[in-house]
Amino acid sequence: MRLGFRHIQLISPYHYRISLPPRRFSTTPMAASQVNKTAHAFDKSRLEALLNRRFFYAPAFEIYGGVAGLYDYGPPGSSLQANIIAEWRKHFIVEEHMLELDTTIMTPAAVFETSGHVARFADWMVKDSKTGDVLRADHLVGGVLEARLAGDKEARGLAAAPVAEDKKKKKKTAKAAAVKLEDDVVKEYESTLAQVVLLSCSRWIWATQPEIYLPYGPCPIRHLDNYTGPQLGELCRKYKIRNPDTDNEVGEPQQFNLMFTSSIGPTGQHPGYLRPETAQGHFLNFSRLLEFNNGRIPFASAQVGRSFRNEISPRAGLLRVREFTMAEIEHYVDPDDKSHVRFPEVRSQVLTLLDRNVQEAGSSRTTQMTVGEAVDKGIIANETLGYFIARISQYLVKIGINPARLRFRQHMGNEMAHYATDCWDAEIENATGWTECVGCADRAAYDLSVHTDRTGHPLVVRQALKEPIVTEKETAEWNKKLLGKTFKGDAGVLQKLVEGLPEAELVRLKGELAQGSAVVKSADGKEFQLTPELVTIERKVFKQSIREYTPNVIEPSFGLGRILYTLLEHSFWAREQDIERGVSLSSYLHTVWALIAGLQVLSLPPIVAPTKVLIVPLSAREEFAPIVQEVSNKLRRAGVFSRVDDSNTSIGKRYARNDELGTPFGITVDFASVQNRTMTLRERDTTDQRIGSIDDVIAAVTDLVLGNIDWEQACERLPAYDGVQAVE
Amino acid sequence: MRLGFRHIQLISPYHYRISLPPRRFSTTPMAASQVNKTAHAFDKSRLEALLNRRFFYAPAFEIYGGVAGLYDYGPPGSSLQANIIAEWRKHFIVEEHMLELDTTIMTPAAVFETSGHVARFADWMVKDSKTGDVLRADHLVGGVLEARLAGDKEARGLAAAPVAEDKKKKKKTAKAAAVKLEDDVVKEYESTLAQVVLLSCSRWIWATQPEIYLPYGPCPIRHLDNYTGPQLGELCRKYKIRNPDTDNEVGEPQQFNLMFTSSIGPTGQHPGYLRPETAQGHFLNFSRLLEFNNGRIPFASAQVGRSFRNEISPRAGLLRVREFTMAEIEHYVDPDDKSHVRFPEVRSQVLTLLDRNVQEAGSSRTTQMTVGEAVDKGIIANETLGYFIARISQYLVKIGINPARLRFRQHMGNEMAHYATDCWDAEIENATGWTECVGCADRAAYDLSVHTDRTGHPLVVRQALKEPIVTEKETAEWNKKLLGKTFKGDAGVLQKLVEGLPEAELVRLKGELAQGSAVVKSADGKEFQLTPELVTIERKVFKQSIREYTPNVIEPSFGLGRILYTLLEHSFWAREQDIERGVSLSSYLHTVWALIAGLQVLSLPPIVAPTKVLIVPLSAREEFAPIVQEVSNKLRRAGVFSRVDDSNTSIGKRYARNDELGTPFGITVDFASVQNRTMTLRERDTTDQRIGSIDDVIAAVTDLVLGNIDWEQACERLPAYDGVQAVE
DSSP states (O other), X not given: OOOOGGGEEEEETTEEEEOOOXXXXXXXXXXXXXXXXXXXXXXXXXXXXHHHHTTSEEETTGGGTOOTTOEEEOHHHHHHHHHHHHHHIIIIXXXXXXXXXXXXXXXXXXXXXHHTHHHHOEEEEEEBTTXXXXXXXXXXXXXXXXXXXXXXXXHTTOOOOOOOSOHHHHHHHHHGGGOOOXXXXXXXXXXHHHHHGGGGSOOGGGGGOTTSOOOSSBOOOOOOOOOOHHHHHHHHHHTTOOXXXXXXXXXXXXXXXXXXXXXXXXXXXXXXXXXXXXXXXHHHTHHHHHHHTTXXXXXXXXXXXXXXXXXXXXXXXXXXXSEEEXXXXXXXXXXXXXOOTTHHHHTTOEEEEEOHHHHHTTOOOOEEEEHHHHHHTTSSSOHHHHHHHHHHHHHHHHTTOOGGGEEEEEOOGGGSOTTOOOEEEEEEEETTEEEEEXXXXXXXXXXXXXXXXXXXXXXXXXXXXXXXXXXXXXXXEEOHHHHHHHHGGGHHHHHHHHHTSOHHHHHHHHHHHHTTOEEEEOTTSOEEEEOTTTEEEEEEEEEEEEEEEOOEEEEEEEEHHHHHHXXXXXXXXXXXXXXXXXXXXXXXXXXXXXXXXXXXXXXXXXXXXXXXXXXXXXXXXXXXXXXXHHHHHHHHHTTOOEEEOOOSSOHHHHHHHHHTTTOOEEEEEOHHHHHHOEEEEEETTTOOEEXXXXXXXXXXXXXXXXXXXXXXXXXXXXOBOOSSGGGO | OOOOGGGEEEEETTEEEEOOOOSOOOSXXXXXXXXXXXXXXXXXXXXXXXXXXXXXXXXXXXXXXXXXXXXXXXXXXXXXXXXXXXXXXXXXXXXXXXXXXXXXXXXXXXXXXXXXXXXXOEEEEEEBTTTOOEEEHHHHHHHHHHHHHXXXXXXXXXXXXXXXXXXXXXXHHHHGGGOOOOHHHHHHHHHHHHHHGGGGSOOGGGGGOTTSOOOSSBXXXXXXXXXXXXXXXXXXXXXXXXXXXXXXXXXXXXXXXXXOEEEOSTTSOSEEEEOSSSXXXXXXXXXXXXXXXXXXXXXXXXXXXXXXXXXXXXXXXXXXXXXXXXXXXXEEEBTTBOOOTXXXXXXXXXXXXXXHHHHXXXXXXXXXXXXXXXXXXXXXXXXXXXXXXXXXXXXXHHHTOOGGXXXXXXXXXXXXXXXXXXXXXXXXXXXXXXXXXXXXXXXXXXXXXXXXXXXXXXXXEXXXXXXXXXXXXXEEEEOHHHXXXXXXXXXXXXXXXXXXXXXXXXXXXXXXXXXXXEEEEOTTSOEEEEOTTTEEEEEEEEEEEEEEEOOEEEEEXXXXXXXXXXXXXXXXXXXOOOGGGOOSHHXXXXXXHIIIIIOEEEOOOTTTOSOSXXXXXXXXXXXXXXXXXXXXXXXXXXXXXXXXXXXXXXXXXXXXXXXXTTOOEEEEEOHHHHHHOEEEEEETTTOOEEEEEHHHHHHHHHHHHTTSSXXXXXXHHSOBOOSSGGGO
């Protein structure tokens, strides 16, 4: 259909209003998959402008100048996050009957001393020698060397690739751009960088491997050989690296613990930390959880909550923040049996894997493989880990992550903690590279063991054995009174000595004692004379009916802000503009308006979209109000969250505005609704419109939102709309 | 039905198992309201034991010795809290189309300097002169005087009322018990206490009235005349008050700010606080929210989130904690129009009110009144405040708060901040008295104004006036060059002087200037000669088409932990035991078991109950598994959260265990389910059982959980169960 002058209402010779009809009127339904979403290249700055303008999120304390790494979520961002969490609860907690927890953020120091965070949860920082400004040592070295290499490329007449998103940094980079370097210096820089860049790897996994420090960020695949603080200091001196903002020298790298510190109570004597992960809150409650689960294992605890990391200089939007919402699962299993009862359900699930061996061979080529095969081949260590990796993949795809931009990367041998069996990160590709968004690690018995050791409270499972284990052994029974009287201070030594003897020795002693007496010698040559009055050696039967063990922990840990941001990137596109369609004034103006305002779309799946249905009355006229109210009530009763937009702009603009908010469906209430009780239903991605009775449309949209049908099925129920009535 | 030996299974002469049948088999349904829930007096310690044992919540870091005022919620507590929040979202955010926010906890100091928290959000504390232990000054004075009065009563032969819940304190109190006081000393103590006790009033309301400090806790109704720190110090000296734990003297009271402090970033130069309320996060985002709402007002923002208060010595369970979840609404209105469009919907809602006048007359007698009447009579200041009070009341009753133990108490004149118009607290009665759980205040323009002043960012509404306001007035136009040349430093003074003149004076000047020249005199007698070249005075027309104003804020603020705890108190009861029913061994043992284990019930409404339906297969036999699975799946599809308990204990015990968790309905799967596809449905409060086909029972229980029908209606659908099959 061609746009024409009948859509233009002349108000004055210089002022006309264009009523934009729905843009597509095809009578054959278009599948969402047929929509060309790549007509425009992805533009991160346009997405960020949209997210800021529509208040998905914004820098916190903006009117006070903001604080780096702290963001507030506005209405659409909060709803999106709430829906991501609700789906997470359904997919994991409800489905698996996990035990949910809500533990405190403020934590006494002793807990993180035990877990290792106080000693090792730190970054290396350097101070500007004059201004005192603080920089992250690895970022500084990496940034300066990259800038020099870029400058070298420019000097050699090669195109300099943009080094950093940060405008300020870019400027500095440009400044240093013209200097050509010696060939061997280039080589040296590149080899240094290969190792430094790894430092911008993710830190989610830190908790699973405290001895190796890995900070946040996109994770290129390189061999791990990262630098310690002193080594970074050495690099600064060797390459004469200065603070690029001031050109001042920097001091020696110092460790900076990334936990926010505080103090509990009024005396100032009880240091506290804000938790950097929710996991410790699970572990400390293990005994209560086990009891709640009637002593049975395996089971899992789950928690969604805020955590804090005092980043030195966060600059990557939602991908590196100082305060964030996590969702963590701790699944407790028998170390001798890591099978999973529901593994057969996911066995045939195909995953994109980047395993340890491939990376260690210097490649980043992924493989498609079923999780069943990966476990069978020993690529994934055990069924439980495989089960969770498959479930994580299902979840991410369900909420709208593009499966083609999702991979599971295994930690390399040297990335892994000594106690960890296996660890895989769900990495999601975005404009900055591949970012770890979920970690899935087998933490073995580490956490429960260290807290047991520190507190003396046994975080263990005691299981009645079906068949008691029966053993027989020679056992010494002492006459304690006589023992003490005879050997005084040496009594204990003697007792230990005899009880530690091997079975054969005890049999020998027993024989000698039957003869009247026996002699034992200690390691330092002391001799003890034993008599039958003093000690009896007898063969006794021992029956062990309880098995006690520290369970192992499989931990899927989700960074919800990172998932939310990458989901927004994957959902964002701009509509293809059909400028050839007509050369009428309205078409021209439409195109110009679209180019200026931007017909941008967030194709969020209904399951997570902040608003499911937009109700658009043709105008704010009173005659539409009862129908709008009726539709709104019926949708609410059906459990579908809708919003009404009766603002004083064209229907097209109102739809465009809600395409930006990711609202998947729109219902137009117009004169036909009043006269014939029909409404039109619009799908966001195709902009297709269908028509039906009020109740049919409500039934169809409810099924669409609940995921019972897709758009093509809805089109079978509702005829195409020819577009005449909307512009009456 | 009488219990008999057929319920006892003999295992050995000294070991028998009792299969408890459902206790009631009446064929006429019993309304939940007919259940006698007060057969046993409320016993707080029994409730607390239950909550701890079933892990509703427990002291955080328990295995590390715990930290006062920090609690972890276990599985039932987390679910209960999640359901309370979900219902809050539905009742407020969805229903009113509020704009949800999720802002950060970590806050730079400047924000709380502006809001007044840095200067005034503090308690008075004293230090033990030898041990350095810290005590809250008001608690100390109050506690010691109360103990002495109790001791006096005992010495006079009157019953000494228990003074504190705290066991340690009780012991100390008992020690001091025997001393009789002079009559006038008793009088003096009582009059002092009348004022000190008010200090254990709630602090929710603090934010609305920063100049008056009111700490947490139950709120007795007394006139406000609280003590300052120096006055508390004076009382300690005058009454020789010492630390009752050590008998040491205490030092001078010092102010202790109740915000947890921290530091943002690595330099240590950016002090931060953990927010003590979520409200500031709303206010700072006001401009963005207004824009998101298309510039329209009124609207509300809402947020559920964690807040922190570093209490000096919290000892009241969930009623006074250091970390808690709040839900806050900030509703922005035109200060000239506080009507509410939905007020007619709540007009006839009856509230229990305790208004300001009654309290100022020294009474605590409440009045039942419709909210319409209260607003009409000016008892509640305006419609919007009245609307929210009514909605808060509906919400609390809906989730299970006993309406007879809910009242709205108005702040007295001297409790109220100078800028606040009106403030009401929803107080819920519990074992410790009346506790404020929701504050509902008209904060006027205070918050938005102070942040505007501090940041220069105008947090205002700009509204196009329908009819521009047209005014005419005499206006001076200066020849700036000549003005400066002629009067130099005095030019500004002169300009201000003339422009500040009243209309009549300007008319006079205009006349004189028309004659050639005029003279004006400043307040300090200086004379200025004016000429027509220097200034022209003309009548001009001004048209104001935009109205700019700072909106007022109505703030309902919910302490979710307090609501959760009082709800648990209101839901808790113990079943009446029919010991007369039979003297059989089983009946006797049943009673003994009930007395020991306690047949305790939490009558949580289905809407908030952690688990809605318990599925109980007669045993863990495989033949029941398919039906259990079928029922579980069908319920999940219907949106009903169920759990299966197939543990190896009697059905009666499994039900009793789930009565303690507040599970409202139980479904028994037995042999009849396999043979005839019937199941029984049990209601928690009445223990009534009905029978029906699998699908009928699922349909009935779904309607029950969704609140479509009540138990009596369910009984019309499903016949009574005679109890034969369950014990096959």
